[in-house]
Amino acid sequence: MSANAYATLLTSDSYLPGALVLGRRLALLSSAPCSLVVLVSDNVSKSSRQLLAEVYDSVVLVPRIISKDIPNLHLLGRPDLEDTLTKCHLWNLPFSKVVYLDADVVPVQSLDLLFEEELGPGDVLAAPDSGWPDYFNSGVLVLKPHAATYDELINEAAKEGSSFDGGDQGLFNTVFPDWNRLSFCYNVTQQASSQYEYLPALLANASKVRAFHFIGSQKPWESRAFETCGYPDSSRPFYAAWWDTFDTHYFGERAAAVFTASSGVDTELPEGLLTTTVDKTLGEAWNLSLDKHVNEWDREETSGYTPGVLELNPPKELVEAYEVNDDKVEPEKQFPWDAHKVPATRYFPEDR
Numbered sequence: 001m002s003a004n005a006y007a008t009l010l011t012s013d014s015y016l017p018g019a020l021v022l023g024r025r026l027a028l029l030s031s032a033p034c035s036l037v038v039l040v041s042d043n044v045s046k047s048s049r050q051l052l053a054e055v056y057d058s059v060v061l062v063p064r065i066i067s068k069d070i071p072n073l074h075l076l077g078r079p080d081l082e083d084t085l086t087k088c089h090l091w092n093l094p095f096s097k098v099v100y101l102d103a104d105v106v107p108v109q110s111l112d113l114l115f116e117e118e119l120g121p122g123d124v125l126a127a128p129d130s131g132w133p134d135y136f137n138s139g140v141l142v143l144k145p146h147a148a149t150y151d152e153l154i155n156e157a158a159k160e161g162s163s164f165d166g167g168d169q170g171l172f173n174t175v176f177p178d179w180n181r182l183s184f185c186y187n188v189t190q191q192a193s194s195q196y197e198y199l200p201a202l203l204a205n206a207s208k209v210r211a212f213h214f215i216g217s218q219k220p221w222e223s224r225a226f227e228t229c230g231y232p233d234s235s236r237p238f239y240a241a242w243w244d245t246f247d248t249h250y251f252g253e254r255a256a257a258v259f260t261a262s263s264g265v266d267t268e269l270p271e272g273l274l275t276t277t278v279d280k281t282l283g284e285a286w287n288l289s290l291d292k293h294v295n296e297w298d299r300e301e302t303s304g305y306t307p308g309v310l311e312l313n314p315p316k317e318l319v320e321a322y323e324v325n326d327d328k329v330e331p332e333k334q335f336p337w338d339a340h341k342v343p344a345t346r347y348f349p350e351d352r
């Protein structure tokens with residue numbers, strides 16, 4: 001196994017499309033010698049794991065870690081995130097450096113530079129959270145697996161009151177208060193129904209964005225129609241990039257297989273959908289890995305997508321909405337008495 005790995009996490013079938021698209025994009029954009037790893041919890045179905053094994057080098061089974069701070073998840077407005085503490089198992093992976101990405105992240109440029117960062121045991125690199133920038137967002141992390149840090153995280157996760165948001169982000173920000181800051185370009189967060197998106201900054205930095213993160217309960221795979229998804233308009237190119245990758249690799253019966261698996265229906269994938277089947281049964285050992293298997297359609301890259309800088313083409317209406325238009329500039333406000341103002345005809349020296 002190489003020393004470096006990209007990793008993600010799947011604790012429910014419902015995030016399967018996200019994990020698949022993330023894996024496909026990492027494989028396409030990365031040229032570093034590294035492994036692609038997905039941690040899956042035991043409630044993830046066999047068909048989801050089979051689909052993951054097409055993309056990821058290792059599908060690693062881990063036990064779920066359930067939050068002891070469920071009330072804090074209600075404060076966050078995300079009671080569905082009861083098991084994101086399962087992310088702690090990242091620190092137990094057999095790699096010297098791990099670049100972790102949430103399943104709802106869409107990379108738009110290579111992230112390989114992150115493997116060049118100097119990192120000691122217990123160090124964490126992350127980008128600020130857009131909601132509270134003194135804390136880091138735990139959707140993109142660079143970390144060094146380390147036994148003592150892993151033990152500490154597992155011990156803390158078992159305690160009530162250890163996560164102020166009930167999820168991993170609240171726990172990790174408490175355990176790693178001296179985190180090192182990554183550029184926001186590695187984890188540009190945007191949320192459906194968000195009131196504040198700082199559009200000028202996004203446009204000014206468009207060519208530097210490396211990964212976009214669809215935080216919040218609405219995810220791109222839940223609706224193909226951007227108009228109905230509730231994201232701000234500036235998310236549109238990233239949303240389109242997500243669907244472009246999905247459509248490139250999953251269409252017809254294969255798309256149906258992904259959505260069936262993501263709905264939690266565990267069916268044997270039909271002959272022909274997977275050219276090789278995962279014959280190793282997942283046993284009791286939690287750190288069992290499945291080897292990657294290759295399909296016919298993987299041999300020739302069918303994607304029309306060219307890696308590189310994603311062109312941010314904000315829709316015309318959006319540009320117009322933000323353009324300074326002289327016609328739209330309101331005349332200076334006048335007080336009622338200004339209308340009757342009589343120009344001065346004489347000035348006295350003290351007025352000058």
Ligand SMILES: O=c1ccn([C@@H]2O[C@H](COP(=O)(O)OP(=O)(O)O[C@H]3O[C@H](CO)[C@@H](O)[C@H](O)[C@H]3O)[C@@H](O)[C@H]2O)c(=O)[nH]1
Nearest residue numbers: 009010011012015084102103104138139167168169215216
């Ligand atoms: O049903 C689920 C829920 C979560 N996940 C995994 O856990 C990650 C975190 O959940 P997500 O919905 O992405 O959380 P965010 O909306 O991104 O919310 C923030 O808050 C979470 C809780 O602290 C952190 O895990 C996130 O990194 C942080 O961005 C997902 O991307 C998946 O990898 C699943 O597989 N299935």
Ligand SMILES: [Mn+2]
Nearest residue numbers: 102104139215
């Ligand atoms: Mn996320």
